[in-house]
Amino acid sequence: MKKLFYLSMIALISCACQHNTKDDFNYKADRFADMEILHYQVPGFEDLSLRQKELIYDLSQAALYGRDILYDQNCRYNLLVRHTLEAIYQYADIEKSGDDWDAFVVYLKRVWVSNGIHHHYATDKFTPGFSAEFFAQALAATPQQQLDLPTDELLVCLEPIIFNPEVAAKRVNQKEGEDLLLTSANNYYLNVSQKEAEKFYADMADPNDPQPISYGLNSRLVKKDGRLQEEVWKVGGMYSPAIEKIVYWLERAQTVAENPAQAATIAKLVEYYRSGDLRTFDQYNILWLQDTQSQVDFVNGFIENYGDPIGIKSSWESTVNFKNLAASHRTQVISENAQWFEDHAPIDPRFRKKEVKGVSAKVITVAMLGGDCYPTTPIGINLPNADWIRRDYGSKSVTIENITDAYSKAAIGSGYNEEFMWSKKEIALYNKYGSITDNLHTDLHECLGHASGQLLPGVDPNAMKSYQSTMEEARADLFGLYFLGDKKLVELGILPNDEAYKAEYYEYMMNGALTQLRRIELGNQIEEAHMRNRALVANWVLTYGGPKVAELRKRDGKTYMYIHDYKALRECFGQLLAEIQRCKSEGDYQAAQLLVETYAVNIDQELHKEILERYSKLDMTAYKGFVNPVFKPVYEGQKLVDVKIDYNEGYIEQHLRYSKQYATLPALQE
Numbered sequence: 001m002k003k004l005f006y007l008s009m010i011a012l013i014s015c016a017c018q019h020n021t022k023d024d025f026n027y028k029a030d031r032f033a034d035m036e037i038l039h040y041q042v043p044g045f046e047d048l049s050l051r052q053k054e055l056i057y058d059l060s061q062a063a064l065y066g067r068d069i070l071y072d073q074n075c076r077y078n079l080l081v082r083h084t085l086e087a088i089y090q091y092a093d094i095e096k097s098g099d100d101w102d103a104f105v106v107y108l109k110r111v112w113v114s115n116g117i118h119h120h121y122a123t124d125k126f127t128p129g130f131s132a133e134f135f136a137q138a139l140a141a142t143p144q145q146q147l148d149l150p151t152d153e154l155l156v157c158l159e160p161i162i163f164n165p166e167v168a169a170k171r172v173n174q175k176e177g178e179d180l181l182l183t184s185a186n187n188y189y190l191n192v193s194q195k196e197a198e199k200f201y202a203d204m205a206d207p208n209d210p211q212p213i214s215y216g217l218n219s220r221l222v223k224k225d226g227r228l229q230e231e232v233w234k235v236g237g238m239y240s241p242a243i244e245k246i247v248y249w250l251e252r253a254q255t256v257a258e259n260p261a262q263a264a265t266i267a268k269l270v271e272y273y274r275s276g277d278l279r280t281f282d283q284y285n286i287l288w289l290q291d292t293q294s295q296v297d298f299v300n301g302f303i304e305n306y307g308d309p310i311g312i313k314s315s316w317e318s319t320v321n322f323k324n325l326a327a328s329h330r331t332q333v334i335s336e337n338a339q340w341f342e343d344h345a346p347i348d349p350r351f352r353k354k355e356v357k358g359v360s361a362k363v364i365t366v367a368m369l370g371g372d373c374y375p376t377t378p379i380g381i382n383l384p385n386a387d388w389i390r391r392d393y394g395s396k397s398v399t400i401e402n403i404t405d406a407y408s409k410a411a412i413g414s415g416y417n418e419e420f421m422w423s424k425k426e427i428a429l430y431n432k433y434g435s436i437t438d439n440l441h442t443d444l445h446e447c448l449g450h451a452s453g454q455l456l457p458g459v460d461p462n463a464m465k466s467y468q469s470t471m472e473e474a475r476a477d478l479f480g481l482y483f484l485g486d487k488k489l490v491e492l493g494i495l496p497n498d499e500a501y502k503a504e505y506y507e508y509m510m511n512g513a514l515t516q517l518r519r520i521e522l523g524n525q526i527e528e529a530h531m532r533n534r535a536l537v538a539n540w541v542l543t544y545g546g547p548k549v550a551e552l553r554k555r556d557g558k559t560y561m562y563i564h565d566y567k568a569l570r571e572c573f574g575q576l577l578a579e580i581q582r583c584k585s586e587g588d589y590q591a592a593q594l595l596v597e598t599y600a601v602n603i604d605q606e607l608h609k610e611i612l613e614r615y616s617k618l619d620m621t622a623y624k625g626f627v628n629p630v631f632k633p634v635y636e637g638q639k640l641v642d643v644k645i646d647y648n649e650g651y652i653e654q655h656l657r658y659s660k661q662y663a664t665l666p667a668l669q670e
């Protein structure tokens with residue numbers, strides 16, 4: 001729920017906070033379908049102590065060993081598909097050229113991007129550009145010892161999975177009125193209907209527990225012999241071979257932790273992986289969020305529930321990072337003033353937090369991405385997700401600046417601004433302030449937005465049901481937008497003047513109403529939570545504020561966002577924030593449903609077509625992914641003397657290496 005993805009792709013200037021990044025660094029690694037793969041730099045790694053480097057190395061290993069888990073979570077055939085495609089790619093005795101082969105390679109690269117056969121963002125199954133005949137031939141030409149099943153069995157199993165658009169069509173189906181579990185291809189539930197799952201977890205929940213357990217977070221729910229049961233992801237349970245490796249490297253990391261608090265945090269995580277006990281997971285989260293002293297930090301576990309249409313099961317993910325001490329000044333100032341922002345939020349005072357607890361925020365440099373953070377990654381994270389921990393202990397919020405930096409650098413010269421912004425004025429504004437306001441909006445979203453507000457007593461935290469993520473992201477975005485236009489930020493010295501915020505306002509409205517449609521196929525609706533949230537905000541403001549605030553203008557057959565009145569726009573953001581906070585605080589599902597279904601789902605076909613056409617003429621891809629750096633330990637005898645960082649690994653090389661080195665799970669589990 002608490003993840004922010006990169007939305008603008010168009011920041012053209014680099015922020016003053018970036019240090020020692022090399023200008024001649026080659027960001028571009030690969031490009032195919034709707035993806036561009038970038039390298040990211042890890043500035044400052046060389047300056048860390050040897051112990052910190054070793055800690056990062058150990059945590060990185062733990063981050064990479066969870067890779068197979070995510071494939072299996074996304075769909076139970078994913079590992080078999082990946083193994084088979086990789087075997088063909090490496091060992092098939094066929095002519096490795098021509099249209100079918102090229103399309104096959106693109107398909108394999110897309111499987112790596114998405115950790116499976118469904119688009120990482122849109123979640124629908126992608127269509128192979130090669131023929132079933134080619135696939136059968138290639139498979140027949142691959143040595144049997146490289147395959148998981150006899151060739152004929154493999155073919156029977158995989159042909160429908162890869163080629164039949166009706167089979168496993170959607171990883172996460174959000175369509176209202178359908179059984180969201182039976183129509184979703186993820187592997188979180190097996191033979192379980194939505195009603196059965198919802199009842200199973202509703203029965204488990206204790207409405208009087210002030211510290212409710214996140215039941216169901218770390219297990220698959222299956223129906224066997226007519227009985228529902230959970231298969232828990234832990235040592236000795238489901239995914240044990242992968243989790244044992246993660247635990248091994250976490251235990252090594254524990255020995256080189258920066259301080260006793262961090263060692264205790266890692267030990268608690270290990271305890272949770274061994275027991276699968278979600279109470280222990282909560283204890284771990286509290287220790288983790290309270291560790292604000294360590295420079296090196298990580299996320300490792302079953303964290304986010306975007307992949308489950310009913311928001312109970314969490315996908316495995318990891319990042320390893322260290323604090324960017326200079327840039328963290330900005331987020332520190334914000335979090336020190338968290339109570340001021342909460343007290344001035346334009347929401348019903350009953351929904352404000354009386355006391356904002358421990359919002360810690362920092363700017364980080366990510367050193368390794370794993371699981372659901374790889375190869376596509378968020379640019380901001382705020383954890384933990386449990387509402388009661390956030391209420392009683394606060395949360396930890398990060399902005400990942402070396403990733404946004406890579407995005408910005410890769411976008412230079414694309415012509416995107418010129419194509420979509422109304423005039424030179426907006427372009428100049430964005431070039432001048434876009435980067436700083438973009439980063440600042442991420443800070444505000446993560447550090448204050450998600451942490452703000454409270455539910456009225458007795459309101460079910462899951463009352464928003466399938467609209468939960470959209471409403472939560474909209475709330476955090478609006479909180480950030482509203483305060484971005486507040487002179488408080490200029491007073492605090494983190495915005496240069498009271499013009500700068502307009503850059504983000506313009507870009508946000510343009511993206512929400514227009515340019516984000518580039519990411520959706522013609523004919524489809526908006527489904528992903530962050531995209532719904534941005535559409536909701538922009539379209540609601542256009543309707544509610546009317547043309548005196550903002551409007552869509554046509555020129556030469558092209559549609560543009562035009563803002564008349566930035567101050568009034570800010571008021572609109574405040575009003576929508578008040579309404580969305582009210583929905584959440586009161587648990588008003590009907591109102592949330594009306595908002596989302598009215599403003600955030602449907603797309604005007606003509607407009608959609610126009611955006612896609614304009615976008616296709618630019619030299620850009622809709623999505624970006626990343627190649628991780630390679631950490632190489634240097635030994636003198638038995639003694640570790642340094643860890644070197646290497647950026648030269650290619651996209652294909654990296655995935656093939658990961659599939660060998662970090663293979664943990666069998667291709668076909670039950």
Ligand code: ZN
Pocket residue numbers: 001002003004445450472473476
């Ligand atoms: Zn968020």
